[in-house]
Amino acid sequence: MRAALRWAHSDLRTHRGEALFLVLATAGIVVSLLLATALFGYATNPWQRVFTQARGAHVWLHTAPKADTGRLTELDGVESVAGPYPTSSVTVASRGSRASVELRGTAERPSVGRPLITSGHWLDPAAPDGVVLESRLARALLAQPGDTLTVPGTARTLTVVGVADSAEPRYRPGEQPGQVWALPSAVPHPGGQVIGLRLTDPDDTDYAVQRAVTVLGAGAIGEVSTWKQARAEAQGDNRLLGQVLGLFGLGALIAAGLAVHGAIGTRIRGHLRDISVLKAIGFTPGQVVRIFLLQHLTYALLGAVAAAALTQALGSRVPGRLGDAVGVWQGLPGSTAALVVVPAGAVLFIGATTGLAAWRAGRVSPVPVPRPAAPLGGRLSGVARRALGARVPPALILGWHQAFTRRPRSLGTIARLTLPLLLIVVAMSAWTTIDRFHSSPERVGLPTALSVRADANLGERDARALLERDPQVAAAYPGVEVAALVPGQTATIALRGLGTHAEPYPYTLAEGRAARGPDEAVAGQGLLDLLDVRVGDWVRMTVGDQPQVLHIVGRSIEPENAGRVVSTSLDTLRENDPGLRPTLYQLRLDPGADPHRVADRLAETGRGHLDVHTVTNPADGLSPLRAVVLGLIAVLALIGLIELLTAIGGTVREGERDLLALKAIGLSPRQITAITITATGCTTLAAVVVATALGLPLAHWLIDAQGRWSGIGAGIAHGPSLVLLLPLGAAAVLGAVVLAALPAARAARRRLADTLSAVA
Template sequence: MNALGPTGPTGTRIAEPGAIASPPPGDARDGRTGPSGGGGGALGRVVRAGVGRRRVQTVVMVLTTLLAVAASVLGAGLLVASQGPFEQAFAKQHGAHLSAEFDAAKVSSAQLAATADAEGVAAAAGPFPVASLRMESAGPPGIEPPPVTVVGRAEADQPVDQVNLVEGEWATKSGEIVLETSARTPGIVVGSKVEATGPDGKAELTVTGIAESVGESADAWVLPAQLSQLAVSGADSSYQMLYRFDDADSPSAVAAGKKAVSAGLPDGALRGAQSWLDVKQIADNNVSAFVPFVSAFALIALAMSVLIISIVVSGAVAASTRRIGILKAVGFTPSQVGRAYVGQALIPASLGALLGVVVGNLLAIPMLNEVETAYNTSALLIPLWIDIVVPLAALALVVAAALGPAMRAARLSTAVAVNVGRTPSEGRGRHVRGLLARLPVPRSVSLGLATPFARPARAATTAAAVGFGALAITFAVGLGSSLFAIQADGNPDSVGDVTVSTVGRPGAPERSGAGDREAPTRGDEGTVPGTGSRSDGGATGRDEQEGRGAPGTTTGPQDDVKPADPAQVEAAIKAQSGTGSYFGTGKTFVSVAGVKGGTPLVVYEGDAEGAGQVMVSGRWFSAPGEAVAPARFLQATGAEIGDTVTLTDQGRSARLKLVGEIFDLGDQGMAVRADAASVAQIVPDVKLDHFTVDLASGEDKGDYLDGLNTQLKEIGGVATSSDDSRTSTVIVVMQSLIAMLTAMLVVVACLCVLNTVVLDTRERVHDLGVFKALGMSPRQTVTMVLTSVAATGLVAGAIGVPLGVALHHLVMPAMGRATGTEIPAVSIDVYGPGILVLLALGGVVIAAAGALLPAGWAARTGTARALRTE
C-alpha cells in the first residue's frame, strides 16, 4: 500500500474503482482540454482509460447488456418472423377468414350467395358442395384411412381462397381430383390413382394436381358434378362458403362476422365453421410457445441492466470524487465530466449490445427452421429493423441509467471534491454498527451486518440485482418443472402402470420396461404446449408410430406388421397374475362440420374414469352420449362445455354432449374421447389397439412385464411401462434456452455483487487495517465480508422468490394461450414448500459467490499497507 492508493500483490498501484484517468499534462487551453479546445481528444482518452482500468465493471456491463439485447432480439424476432410467412401467404391467396359449412337441407345456394352482402363481409366465395369421404390407399393391416374434406369447385381462382397449384393442373372433368399438400400421401404424384368410396363402391380418381390452401379450406377438390357421384348414400348434403371480413384480427371480430353471415338463415343451417386464427395458431404453434418466457427473461435482463449500470456508474463517481475535483481543476467542464462517465458506461454497453444481436440471431435459427419447413420458404431471418431498434433502445436505457450519477459528478464543487476525496461521511452507519455490536454474535459478523448501512442506496440496488437473480432462478425452476409436467399430463394415454399395444414391431424384445423402450409407444405425444406443425398434415403421436399419417397415408415400414387380435390380448391380460384393473382404447377418424379433414375419435371400453386423465374443466364422461375434448377442438368448433356436437362417418351420425375439457396435446388437440357404446352407431367396427393396466397392490412392474410379454410374444402384442416416454425435442430446446438465459442472469447478478464488494472493501481499506491491527484474522476478515452481503442476499431472496412464482404463474398460461391450449392448474402449481425455502436461500448463494473474490483479497491485504492507505 502506498500513499496514492491500494496496491496489488506485486506492489503496483491498483486503480480506484471507477477512476477516470487524469488528463495529459499541459495547459487546459492548449486545445486538448477545457472549454476553448472542446476537449474532444483528451475526453476520449479519459473515457478509454477509465474503461480499460475498470475491468470488472466493464465485464459486468458487457454481460448484462448482451443478455438483455439477446433475449429481446430473440423474443421480438420470433414473434415477428414466425408470423410473417403465414400472413404473407394468406394475404397472397386472399385466404378465408371464415370457412363455414351449411346444411343444404335447410338453406339454398341462393340464400348462401346472398350472405356475401352481409355487414362486414369484404369478399366471399361459394357456395361449393362439400362432403367427407374416405380415400383408400395401401396401409398397415387393420388401419382405415381417416376421412378427408372434399369440395366441389370448378376453378382454383376465386375471390376468396385462391388456391395455389404447386404441381399439375386443376381438375377439368369427372374422374379427376386435386389434392391439398397436407393430404398428399407419400408416393403420390401427378397422374397417380386414388380410390374414393362412392354409393356403388369405390371410384377410381386420377390426381391431376397438387395444390396448397394456406387457410386449410379442404383436403381435396373435384368438379361439383363429380362430388355428387361420390357422396355416400344417406349422407346429409352440405355447402361450403368462404368469407373475408373487413375486420378479422381478433377472435371477437371473426365471431361477429360469423354472426352477421348466419343472421338471416334458418336455425341450424350453420353446421360448423373454422376461423383463420385457429389455422394460424396451429401453423405458428411451437414457435409461439417460446415468445412469452423469452420475453419475460428479456424484461428481467433489461431491468438488471438499468440497475447494474446505475450501480457501476454511481460507484465510480463515489470512488473518484477527488479525481473528479482534479479534472475540474485542470479545466474540464461539468458537461465534459458528465459525458465522460456516460461514455464509460456506453462503450462496454455498445459491445454487449452488438454481441447480443449476434447471439439472439443464432438462438433463433433452430426455432425459425420449423417455420421454414412448414411453409417451404427460403431461410427465415430476424428482421433487420429488430436488429437495429432493440440495441438502440437498450443503449438509450443505458444512457438514462448512467445519466443520473454522471450529472451528480458534474455538479460536484471542485474545492469540495478535492478536499473530501473518497472519505465516507462521518457517522454514516456508525450508530447501526454500535447497535449491532450488542448482539450475541462474533464481532466480525456484527461488523459485516452493519456494512450495508454505510452505503444504503448501494446496498438497496445490489439487493435488487440479487433479487432479480433469485427471481430468475425461481422462474426457471418453475418453467422446467411445468414443462415436464405438461408433457406427462398432456398425454391422456400415458396413465396406468402398463400399456399393452396390439401392434408389435418385428423383432420386438420380450421385455420393454423402463429404460428399455423399443416397442411402439402409446403416442398422442405432444410437444409443449402444442404439437405438430402445418407440414405434418395433422398426423402426430400414435398415428406416426402405427403407420397412420395424413389422410390416406401409409409409412411403409410397418406394412408387414399384423396387429394382434384384441380379444387374445385382453385374454392374456386377464390371465396374467398381478393384473388389477384395465381398460381398452381404439382410435379412428370421423367428420365434424366445419373442421377440415378427419377428427380423431378415441373410444374406450372398460372403466377409465379416475385413471388419472387431467381435466381442465368439467368432468370425465360417465353416461351414454357423453364425451370429452381438448381446448383446441372447442375453439375450432366454437363449442363449450355442455354443448352437443355431431360426429359423422359414411352417412351415419352420432350426437355427443361435451361434459369436460381434457388436457390433451396429441393430435393437434383435436381428439374427441367417448365410450365405445356412445359411438357404436357410426363406428361399430373400431378395434381396440391399446390396453391400460393398473397392477395389483405390491406387484413388481418388471416381473409383470416379463410374464405378460412372454404370453404376448406368440400373438404379436407388446407390453411397456406407461411411464416410458420420449422427451419432446421442443422441450429439450426450451430447457436448454431457459438454462442458458438463467445462468447468464445469475452470473451477471454475481458480478454485480463482486463489483459492489470491491467498492466497499477498497473504500474501507483503512478501517480494515485497523481491524487487522486489533487482531482480526484472515478467516474473520472473510467472514465479515461475506456477512456484509449474506443478509442482503437473504432479504433479496425472500423478495425475489415470490416474484418469480408470480411471474411463472403469469407466463405459463400465456404460453398455453399462444398455442391454443388451456394449461391445467396441476401443471402450473409445481412449487412445494421445501423448494421455495431452497430457492429463497439462492439469494444468499448468489451474494456469497459474488463476494468470495474480494473477500479473499481483503483477507490477504497486509496490515501495514492497509494502515498507510488514506
Template sequence: MRATLRWAHADFRAHRGEALFVVLASAGIIASLLLAGALFGYAANPWQRIFNQSQGAHVWLHTRPAAGAPAGAEAADAEALSGLDGVASLSGPFRTAAATAESRGTRAPLTLRAAGAEPPHTGRPLVTAGGWLPAAEDGGPAAGAVVLERALARALWAEPGDTVRLAGPDGAPHALRVAGIAETAETRYRPGGAPGLGWVSPATLDAVAGGQVGQSVGLRLADPADTDFTVQRAVTVLGADRVAQVAKWQQARAEAGGDDRLLGQVFAVFGVGALAAAALAASGAIAARVRGQLRDIAVLKAVGFTPGQVTRGFLVQHLAFAVLGVALGTAAIGLLGARIPGRIGEAAQVWPDLPGHTALMIGIPCGAVLLIAAATGLSAWRAGRVPPVPVARAALPSATPMTALGRRALGLRVPPALVLGWRAAFPRRGRTLAAVARLALPLALVAVALVAWSTLDQFRSRPAQVGLAAALTVRAPQPAGPSDAEAERILAAVPGVASVHPGAEMAALVPGQTGTITLRGLGTAREPFPSAVVEGRAAAGPDEAVAGQGLLDLLGVRVGDWVRMTVAGRPQILHVVGRTIEPESGGRVITTTMDALRERDPQLRPDHHALVLREGADPREVRDAVDRAAAGTLEVRQASGPVEGLESARAVIAALVGVLALIGLTEVLTLVSTGVRDRGRDLLALKAIGLTPRQISATIVAAAGLTALAAALVGTAAGAFGGVLLVDLQAAASGIGAGIARLPQPPVLAAVVAAAVLGAAAAAVLPATRTARRRLADSLSETL
C-alpha cells in the same frame, strides 16, 4: 467546458480499469439483450423462421393438366409466370399426384411432388432428419425413396429408414423407403384436413400416379402485400379452368401460428424481464463508479468546480463509455452472433430475416443509451451535491457496527471470515435492499424459465395432467374394419393398454347459431374417461359434461350452468359440472359421455377409441402390438398436444437462462467491486487486528456469497410463484385453461440457489485475492 473535458480525460487516465469495466459491462448487457431478442424472434415466430430459411413461396398454384397439352407446357407456364411484375422467383413447376400413405396401421392422404437430386432454392424443404432423395447413377434422384413433411411423418409414425406403402389413384401399392423428414412453410398435414407432402423422384411419381399427374408452382413475391393482385394475374395467365387450388402464405401462417401462441407470450415476458434486469445492472454499475469517485469530487469542489461542472463532467464521461460499450456489443452480435455454437448461434443467424429485427437492433441500443444517460444524470446530480469537505465523509462509518449476535458468534469460534462477511454483506438497510433486488431479478427470471421448462416437460412425462390421458387414438375404417365390439375386445387384450374408451366428435352450434364448438362424447357412465378436471368434478350422471376454458369464455358461462346447443338440427342440453384442461381447438370443447349423446341419437356409433396406457408403457410398442393384433385393419394415431416443438422450446429456454446468467454475473462483479472499494478502511482494521490475507480474502468472498444467497432465496421464491401465475394466466387466455403450470422439483430450485452462491463466490475470488495482497496504507487516499 474546457476544464470539464480536461478533468474527464484526467479521470479516465487515472481510473482506466473502472472505465474498462463500465464499457465491457455495457457491451455485455447490450449483447445479452440482443441475443434475448434473437431468441424471442426464433421461438415466437417458428413459421416465419422456416419460411425465411427455406426461401418460401408466398403463393402456391396447383393446376390440373389441360386436355391435349403439348410437351414443354410446364416450361412455358413457368416462363409466363416468372415474367409477371412483382414475382421475384419461382419454385418449380413440379409434377404432382395424389396418393394415400400407410404405415404402422395409419393411413393419411398426401400429395407427391417430383423433385430433383438437389432441393429447389425457392420453397426449399428443410431436412431435419435423415437426408434428401439419394442420387442415382445418372445424377437424378433414385427411385424407391420419399421425403416426408414433418407433420405427416409424425402422423404415420415414420422415421428415416422406415418403409411406407403408397397407393395411387389405381390403388396399386408401392413400398418406398423414407429417406428423410423435412419442414416446410406450406400448409401442414392435419387429420381430416389438408393432405401432407412427400417428395419423390420423377420415376417414382410416374409409377404411383399412373398417368394422373397435376402440377404445382410456387411464386415468391417481391412485396408480400401484393399477394391477391398477383394471384389474379397468375390465374389469368394459366387459365381459370386449369387452376385447381390456390394456397397463400397468410393461410399457412394462420394455421401454424395458433399452436405457438402460448410459447410466444411466455417468451415475450422473458424479453421484458431481461430488459429490466439489464437496466438495473447498467444503472448499478454506473452508480457504483460515481460513489467510488466521491473523494475526487470533494477535491474538485475544493478547487472551485461548480455543481453544474461536476454534473456535466460525469455525463460527458459516462455517455461516452455508454456509446462505446453499446457500439461494441451491437457490433459483436452483428458480426459474431451467428458463429456462437448451438441454438443461440442459429437464432442469431436467422434473426435478420425475421420481423422486428431492424426495430430491435436500433431500439435496444438507443434505449440502452437513454437509460444509461438517465441513470448517469441521477448519479451525476447527486455527485454535484457532494460536500467539498473531506472530513465529513471520513467521519461516516463504512459499515454497521458489530452486533451482539456477531460478538457472540465470534465468542463461539465461528470462523471470523463468515461473521465479518455477514457484517459486510448487509451494511445498511437501503443499500442492502437495492443490491439484493438487482441481483434477485435475473434469478427470478431463471425460476420463471424453469417453471416453463417443467410445464413443457409434463406434456411428455405426465400427459394425463394436461388433458392428454389418451396416448393413442384408434379408428376402424368402415366397412372393411372390425365392428365396435370386436375392436374394443382386440384393443383391451393388447399388452400395455389400461382402458379403452369409445368416443365421437361432432360440430355443434352455440346458442344464437353464431359460431361452432366441438361436442365430444368420450367414455361411458360405467367406465368414464379420466379427464383432467381442475375445477368442479368429472361428468358422472346423465346430461352432465365438462368443458374447456375456451368454451366457457365463448359462452360466458361458469361451472354449474346449463348449456344449450344444436347438433345436426337437434337440441342438446348439458349441465357443465367441471372445467378441464383442454389443449385442442382453443379449449372450445365440451365433453360428455357416449351415453348422454345416445339419448339424443340412439343410432350414434363411436368414430374412434381412445387408449389410456399403463404407466411406463411405450406408445410405439403398443402401436405395433395393436397393428399385429388387428392385422393392419385399425388406424392408430398418436395424441397431439398444443406444443409440437418441445425440444426447440426447451433449447431456447436454456439459452435464455444463459443470457440471464450473464446479466447476473455483471451485477455480481459490480457488487464485489463496490464492496471492496467501500470497505477500504475496514480492510486496514482487519489487517491491524491480525487477520491474514487468506482470511481477508475469505471475508470478501463470504460477503459476496451471502448477498447472492439472500438474492437467490428471494428471487427463486418470487420467480417460482410468479412463473406459475404467468403460465396459468397465459394458458387461460389461450383457451387451454389455468392449471397446467408445474413447479420445478425442489432439488432443481435448490440447485439454482447453490449455483448462484457458488457463482458469486467464484466471481469474487480474483478481486478478493488481489485486494488481500495489496499493500494498504492508512493514508488520505484510503480514508476519504
C-alpha cells in the same frame, strides 16, 4: 477531451472484466429481442401472405350433400364464394404413414381459396386419379409429386401430381383432416360438401355465420371454420416462443440497466476523491457526467452492434425453427428497420439508466469531504453482541452486520441481484413444465397415447377386442367426436363422448369434479371462454338437428382444439341417440410402452380396418424453447455476475475505513477477509431466498396465464424441484464467496499507509 479519454482508459483497465461482461450481456439481450421480433413476424406473415395471394375465404362451411348452398351468395356482406365442392372422408397411406383426409372434388382451380402450388402442377383431366396435397399433409406422408397413395381396405390408388399451400386450417394428426384436391370424378359418393365465403368486411365473420346457419338450417351445417381460427393455429408455437423470448429479453434488459446503475453508483462512491480532483482542475459537472455516460454507452453499443451483426449473418443458420423464422423474417419489409430499432432501443435504455447514475457524479463537491468516522451501520445490535458473547466467530457476526446494517444501500444491492436470479427461476419453471408434458402427459390432459378410428365394417365389440388383445394396451375407451354449433350459431366446437359410466375416461381435471351422472360434462378453458360460462353452468349446443344440453361440472386440461372441447360419456350421448356407435378409441398404454411400435402393430393387426395415430403432445412443438431457456439463463447469469462484482467491489471499499479498527482489536488478515466474504455471501443468500420466494409464484402465474390464453387452461405450471433449486442457490452463494475471496484478501493485507490514504 484528452484528460477525459485518459480517465476512461484508466477506468477500463481497472474494470476489464466488468466491461466485458456488460458487452456480452447486452449482446445476449439484443439477440433475444431480435429473435422474439423474428418469431412474431414468422408466426403472422407466412399465413397472411398465403391468405392474401390465395384470396382466402373468411368462412368455410361443411354442409349436408343436399343443402341449398346457392342461397348463401345472396347474403349481405358476401363478396364471393368458393364452391360448393363435394367432399368425402377417407384414409390414405404412403411409405408406412397414414392420414385422415378430406377428399375435395373441384373441376377447376378455384379463384377464392385458391391453393398455391409449391411443387408439381394442378389437376389434369388426363390423369383422373391425380390429387393435390396440402403441404403439411404432404410432409406428414413423406409424399411428393409422382408418388402413389393407397386407400387402406380398398384397391384404390391416388397419384400425387402437386403440393400446395392453403390458408385453411392445416392438417393435425388425429384432430384436423388434411386437404386433398381431386377431380369430381374421384369423389363418386360424397358424404357432404364444403363452401367458402369471402366477406367484404372480415370483422363481420360471426354475423355471417349466423346468417348462413339461419338460411341453411342448423341441421344442414356440420362444421364451421373461420379465418381467425386458421390464423391462430398457423401462429401456434411460434408466437409462444416469441412471447417467451420477448418477456425474458425485456426482463433481462431491465436487469442489465439496474446492474449498470448500481455499478456506476458504487464506482462513484469509491472515486469521490478522484472526481473532486477532476473538478478542481477544471472539469465541469457536465463533463464528468459525459465521461461515465459515453463510457457505458460505448459498451452497450458494442454489444448491440455485435448482436445485430450475428443475428443478420448467422441467425438463419441456426438449426430448427429459430433458423427458419430468422430466414423468413429477413425477407420481410420491416426486418431492416427492426434490426436498427431494437438494438437502438436497448442502447437508449441502458443510456438512460447510466445517465441517472452518472448525474450523481456531477454533483460531487470539488472539495473532498472527509468520510464519517463512525460506520454507517451504527452500533452492533443486541443479538449480535450476545452472539459474540457466545463465542460465535467474530468474522461471521461482523460480516452479517456489514451486509445488512446499511439498509438503503443493502436493499438496493439485494434487489438488483434478485432480479436476474428471479428470471432464472422463472426460466427453470418453464423448462420443468415442458419436461412434465413429456414425462407425465397424463397430468397435463394427455392420459392416452394412441387414437384409433375403426371403419364401419368393424363392429364395436370386435374393435375393442382387437385393440385390447395387444399386450401393451392397458385400456381402450370407445367414443365419438362430432362438431356442434354453439349458442348463437357463430362457431363450432368439438363435442366428445369418451368412455362409459362403467369405465369412465380419465380426464385431467383442474377445477370441479368428474362427470359421473347423466347430462354431466367437463369442458376445456377455450370453450368456457368462448361461451362465457363457468363450472356449474348449463350449456346448450346443436348437433345436426338435435339439441344437446349439458351441465358443466368440471374444467379439464385440454391441449387439443385450443381447448374448445366439451366432453361427456358415450352413454350420455346415447340417451339422445340410442343407435350411436363409437367411431374412435383412445388407448392408454402400459408404462414404458413405445406408442409408435404399438401403433404399427395395431395397424398391421387391423388389416386396413384401423386408422391409428399417436396423440400429439403440444410440448413436441416447443423443443426449441429448451435452447432458448439455456441461452437466457446464460445471459441472466452474466448480468448477475456484473452485479455481484459490483457488490464485492463496494463491500471491499466500504471495509477499508474499518480496516485500522479491525486490526487494532486484534483481528488477523484472514479474519478480516472472512468478514468481507461473509458479507458478500449473506447478501447473495438473501437475494437467492427472495428470488425463489417471488419467482415460483410468478412463474406459476405466467405459465398458467399462457395456458388460459392458449385454451389449454390453468393448472399446467410446475415449478422446479428442490433438487434443482438447491444447487442453483448453492452455486450462486458459493460463486459469490469464491469471487470475493481474492479482492478481500488483497484489501486485508494492504499496508497501513495505503489504508490511511484511503480513509483520508
